[in-house]
Amino acid sequence: MKKSFIRKVKRLTHQTLLISRNNVTEEHNITDLSVYDQNAEKTLDSYSNETIEALPTSERSSIASEWISIPSNVLENASLPGPSQSDSLSFQEEIKLWAVKNQITHKAVEELLTILRKQPGLDGIPKSARSFLSTVREVKTRVVSPGTYCHLGIEKVLSDFFRMHKLIPPENLEIAVNIDGLPLSKSSGSQVYPILGVILNLNITVQNVVLIGLYHGFQKPHDANEFLLDFVNDVINVSKNSLKIGDRLVTFKLKFFLFDAPAKSYLLKVKSHSGYSSCTKCCQEGIYLEDRVCFPDIDSMKRTNETFRNQSDENYHLGFTILQNIDYIDLVEDVPLDYMHLVLLGVTKKLLVGTWIFGKPPHNLPASLIKNMNLLIKQIAVYVPSEFPRKSRSLLESKRWKATEFRLFLLYTGVVILKPFLTREKYDHFKCLFVSITILVSFSLTNLYDYAEKLLIYFVQQTQNIYGRHYMSHNFHNLIHLTDCARRFGALDKFSNFSSENFLQILKRLVRKGDKPLEQIMKRLSEGFLVSKSSKSENWYLQHEKNISPLLPYPQFLKLVLPTFTLNAGYKRDNCCGLKDGTVSLVFGFSNKKNLTVALVKKFQSKCNFFETPCNSSILDVHFVKNLCKKFVIVNIEEISQKYVRLPHEDGFVVFPMLHTVGYLSK
Structure with missing residues (x-):
């Protein structure tokens, strides 16, 4: 009876953990390739990379035999999901993992x-949920007026992180630090200010954010220096004395800060972004136009770490920041601009929401055009890949769009949607923003940074000419400084706030009631730290076994899951990829036999530029494709170089390289 009960509970636990990954809610739209003779006895054990036409079974004997070898690290049970986090856990640990992941209350x-x-043999399990989950009994806090603060410590949280993910820390550990406010309730002023560390130099895709310290109160801390005191002293100590993580000593460096504009003003004790002399990168004073401070000049003297620490610009500084005690930090260059707030929630939102959709004449669009744009957005939405957590919503909801929705619009759908509706001048102006940000987001176009900088300067100048000088607010002005940040730290997603904002939402979900939220968060985290969790698998695997076509050996699958993207022949949003020979293809299925894995694809015969100004779109790997070949091709999966976002346009499709990995697409 005991064994039967344990097996039953284990089965239910596994079903709970895996249900979200195995649940398929949409109907497959794959063309049925199994219309050929299903009674054929012949098994195709080998194929070539030459073009194979979908011939009747009787004519397939002429297919050539040539495999391309690939590494033999193929999962044996390829139809199963990737390794479960609970594979090596005991029965009690599985229950703990289930309780923590699903946020089960202590009462339950x-x-x-x-x-x-x-049950017989299980009477030794603790009665109390606190004992069972190893919940900390006391949370040490100190008063930071008008609230309380708890400092976990850099060494402790990093040790817990690497132990939890079973990773070996790098010899030189680098982190970025994000600090931002998070309201906990709409009916009160209850809020937290977490100090988050983002681990930078990891060679594996995991949730790389850790909580270093946490403040709670009904107002933000009155004195930012008092709030940062423990953190700054901790950074200075571990930077000088190294960290002990497990049995390894590693060097530590705080590489940069991730602050939005209000946080910069508060923590650096400088002018707010709405005031004169408020640019954090240059000394331009600004002028007052139409109820706002604007920065119309392109060339101004740049700020330096020396002028910041000496407080040379009295109109910029409001006091001394304790962050200056970290002597190796450049408080100008090492506080980069965050493109999530600056470009997406700033510039893109201003153009789309504040100008074209809900703006004033003469730049707002007529209601009839907005209606037609919404119809086009609805048609395009079904082609948005599954890696994007938020699909395109109606423009009438654009005031409520999240940052990822503006990113989807700017980097993918916008140049397709806006083409029929904007004037040529405004559309070319938007393309300048699209091209420059695409370059700065891409990991492979770093050689075009100088061009992106010139294009952003041109975009800013044209903004004044088209929409007026009053558009030159803090966000538009700072576009001219954005390329300098990319030169220093790499692609924009390497220093964006996306991962930190995602973690804030995780913290918010840990609060179950209004009383003592700081203690609740700390206790929930202590429970999670004591549950063994494996890191995300870096292997690829196949899923959704299905009979697709006699052209492929058995077993056959619809889905290929790679570390950075997923291809699914069952959905048109996930079936477009690029091959190493430069062709754009649609996948129709996968097969794995004898440690060799292939894909059945059709290639587009026509590929050309989608636009030619301000540059050829092919430079960005953006193409207009049409005329899908009628012949199938079987290729080794090593020939797949990337996934494309495929959007319908006229009599073909516009394809964009997917610029983000799965780890960057949350929120």
């Missing part, structure tokens, strides 16, 4: 423990 856990303790 204790009810389950009561049931388990009645």
